[in-house]
Amino acid sequence: MSTAAPHYAPGALVRVRGREWIVQPGSRPPLLRLRPLSGGEDETALIHAALEPGIESAYFPPPDAVQEGSQIEAVLLADALRLALKRGAGPFRSFGNIAVEPRTYQLVPLLMALRLDPVRLLIADDVGIGKTIEAALIARELYDRGEIQRLAVLCPPHLVEQWAQELAERFHLDAIAVTASSAARLERGIPVGESLFRVHPITVVSLDYIKSERHRHDFIRACPEFVIVDEAHTCVSSGQNRQQRYELLRQLAQDAARHLVLLTATPHSGDQHAFFNLLALLKAEFAALATATGEAKEKLREQLAQHFVQRRRPDIDEWHDGGIFPQRQTTEITYRLSGQWDRFFAAVLDYCREVVSRAGDDERRQRLSFWGTLALMRCVASSPAAAVQALRTRLSAEQVELSPEDVVGPLFDGAEDQLSEDDVAPAADTGDPVLRGLLREAEALAGEAGDPKLRLLTDHLQQLLNDGFNPVVFCRYIATAHYLRQHLHGRFRGVAVDSVTGEFPPEERARRVEALGEAERRLLIATDCLSEGINLHEFFDAIVHYDLSWNPTRHEQREGRVDRFGQPSPTVRATLIYGANNPVDGAVLQVILRKAEKIRQELGVPVPLPDDDHTLTQALMKAVMLRSNRGPQQAFDFEDYAESRALDLRWTDLAEKAKKNRTVFAQRRLRPADVLPEWERMRAVLGSSDDVKRFVTQAMARLGAALTFHTRGATVPVSSLPPGLRERLASVGIEHDLRVDFTQPPAPGARFIHRSHPLIATLAEELLERALSGDAHDGQQLATLGRIGVWRSPAVTRITAVLLLRLRHQLIATRAGASRTLLVEEALPVAWQGRTDPVEVQGDEVLAWLQAPALGNLPDAVRQREMQTLLDTIRERQPWLERLADAQAERLLADHRRVREAADARGRYEVRALKPVDVIAAYVLLPGACA
Structure with missing residues (x-):
C-alpha cells in the first residue's frame, strides 16, 4: 500500500505492525483503538502512538488483474x-449488531421512541407479541448511536436470568445479573464508595433487591441514562412491596434527561389510581388525565399517543406478515370422583364444613380453621400426594396474627412476581385428631392406579403425543409434580419425561428445560415457577392445566410460554382439566375463569381478578364449604351465591373502567405504510434471510464443507472446515457441527442463523480477508476470492461495469457542547452502463445483474483487455467516486435525522465521507447476446 500524510481520525486507515487497520471511535491521543482492515471486532487492538514505531496513514489498493x-x-x-459490516449505514445504526430479524410491527415502538428525546414510552402489547425484543431494540439503537453508554433493566426476580440471556444472545449486550444472591459477589473488589452500577455499564436488576431503602438510594445515585422496567404494572398497584417499587420509579422518572421504557401486558386493569400513576412516570403532567376535561384533556390525550403503544394480536393482522403466531386450539376435559375417591373427598368436605362452623366467635380460631381447611381442599383437588404433604405440615396457632400471605402464601395464587415461591403445599394440620384419619386415607390413595384425574391426564397425553405434540403439564404444587413424574416416567415409549419446580434455582430450571429439549419427543411437568421467566416455545407446543389456578392471569401466563412469537409449530393446544363433581373446581371455573374469559373476549385485553387481598376469594370458598345438603355429586348453581355476585359486580365495574381507558387512550398507532419503507431500506443495506442462506451455502461449499439440507433447515459441518477457520470459530463458541435454519421460527432443534450470528461474521471476515490480502490459508487456494473479473451475462443489454464499494463515514453528534464521533460503514454496489455517456446505477438492481449466472467462456485476450480498461476507467473516475461518497453521506444524514428528529432539536449532527473510496472489487459484464 502507498502512504500519505498521517491522519488518525476515526475511520482513517493506518499501517502498523505489518498490516492495515481502521481507526475506531474512542481513540484518544496518544491512544489509538484499531480494528484490522480485514478482520473482526474481536481483533481490536489499543496502541500508544508515541511508543509504536512506524505508524503510517494508508490507502486501500484497487483490484489488480492478477486477482x-x-x-x-x-x-x-x-x-x-455486506455481511461483515457491523456499522451499516441506513436509518438504523443497530441492525448489524442484533441476532434477530424483527417483524415489521416490532419496529413501531422503535420508531416511536426515536421521535422522543428523552425516550419515555409505555409498551403495552399483548402477551407473546415480543415486548422484550421491542424494548431491547430501542436500547441497542441508542447505544449504537452513542446516545447512551449504560443500561439497566428492572424486572421481577424470576425474569432476571431470562433478560440477561436475551440481551446477550440476541442483542450482543453483555449484561450483569444483579440479585440479592449475586450483589455481594459483584461488589467484591469494587473501591469503597463506587457503585457496581457504574462499574458494570449494563445490568439486569431484581426489583425486589433494588426497591429496599438500603439499595434504592445507591441505584438512584448511579442509575444509567436508560432504564427498562418489565412488568411495570406491578410497581404501581397497592401493597407495601409495590409502594417501594413505585417510589423507586418515581424518583428515577424525576430526572428529565433519563430514557425510560415501561413494559406491561396489563396497563389498565380498572384500577384508575394505579393506571394514572403509571402514566405519570412517562410525563408528570399525564397524572392530570384523571381529572382533566374538554380541550385540556384532548391535548393530553394527543401527547400521550406519542408515548403509549398497545396492540392485541388481532391488531397485528393488518401487517400481513403471515405465520407470526400459531393457532391456539383449546379444550376442556373432566373427570368424576367415584368409589373410594368420592368417599374420601366427601369426608374432607364434611370435615371442612364442620371445622368452619364450630369455630364460634373466636376470630383467631376461625381464621386458623378456615385457612387450614381451605388449604386441605386445594391440595386434595390437586393430588393425593399434595393432600398428604399438607396434612403432614402443621399450621401453627402462633401464626394467626399474620397476614394470609405470611401464613399460607401458597394457599392463594400470589402475585405474578412471586412464582418461584408459590408451589409448596400449604399447611393444613390444625392439630385436630380427625385429620389423622384423613391422612391415613390420603396415604392409601396416593399412587392408586385408579386415580381418575391421573388416568384422564394419561389418556389425554397419549393423544397429544400421538398427534405429534410435545406437552407441558402445569400443576399447582411440588408434591403433585413429583407424583405425576413418578407415574408418567416410562409410560410413553420414546418420550423423555422430566419435572421442574420451585425447588430448583433459575439456572437449574433453565438447564433442565434445555436438556429435555434435546430429546426427540418430550414431556415436561412443571409448577408455576415456569409460567414466567423461561420461554418454552422452542421445545413445546401444548399446555395442559392439570390444576385450576384461582388467578386467571396464571392460565394466560402458562399458555403464553408456548403460544408466542417464535413458536415453530403452526398450532398449539391448551387443555383445561377439572372435576365435574368438585365444588371447589366448580366455583373457580364458573365464578372466576369463565368471567375472566368473557371479559377478555369482550374487551380484547384481560382484566386481572380484583382481589389482591384475597377477601373475595375467601368469602366465595367459605360459602362453598358451608353450603349444606349439597354433596359433591350434586350440581352447584354458583350464581345464587351472594359472594359470587359481589365478585362479579366488582369485576364488571373494573372491566368497564378498563374499557373506557382503552377507548380514551387508544394509540394513534403507526401503520404499515409508515414503517415498511424504513424496513426495506435496512434489508437492502444489511441483507435478508435469503442473502444469509445463499452466503452460508456458497461459502461452506467453497471451503470444502458443503451443507447437508433437511426438510427444514440444514446441518453445517464445522468439523470439515480448515483447521485455522475451526480455531476462529471455536474462539466464538462454535466447536461442533450445527443444525441451523435461515427462517423464523426455526425448525425444532435448529438455531436461527441471522447475519450477526458468529458463524456468519467469522465466515464473512475470513473470506473477505483472504480476498483483500490475496493469501490462501490452510493450503486452500480455492477459498481465495478474486477481486476482478469479466464474463458474459444474460442480465444486461449494454456493456456494464460493476464496482463493489466500501464507504466509510464519520457521524459526528454534538450535544451540550460535547461531541461524539461514530464510524459508519456501508457496502454499496454501483455500476455504469455503456462506453460513451454511461448511465449510472446503484443498489439492488446491480446485485441482481451480478447474481445472474455467467454464459460460456471468454478468450484470455478479451478478459485481460476488458479488465485493464476497467482499471484505467476507475482511476479516471475518482472524482465521480468522491462525489458519490459525499452524496451517500448526505443521504445518511437525512436518514439519521428523519428517524431521530427529536434528538436533532437538542443537538447538531453532521456526516463526513472518508476518502478515497475503497474499491473492493470490479467486474465487467458483457451482453449475453453478443458474439
Missing part, C-alpha cells in the same frame, strides 16, 4: 462484504 475471479466468486465476495 481475477469468476461470477460465482463475485457473488460470494459481495455477500461477504
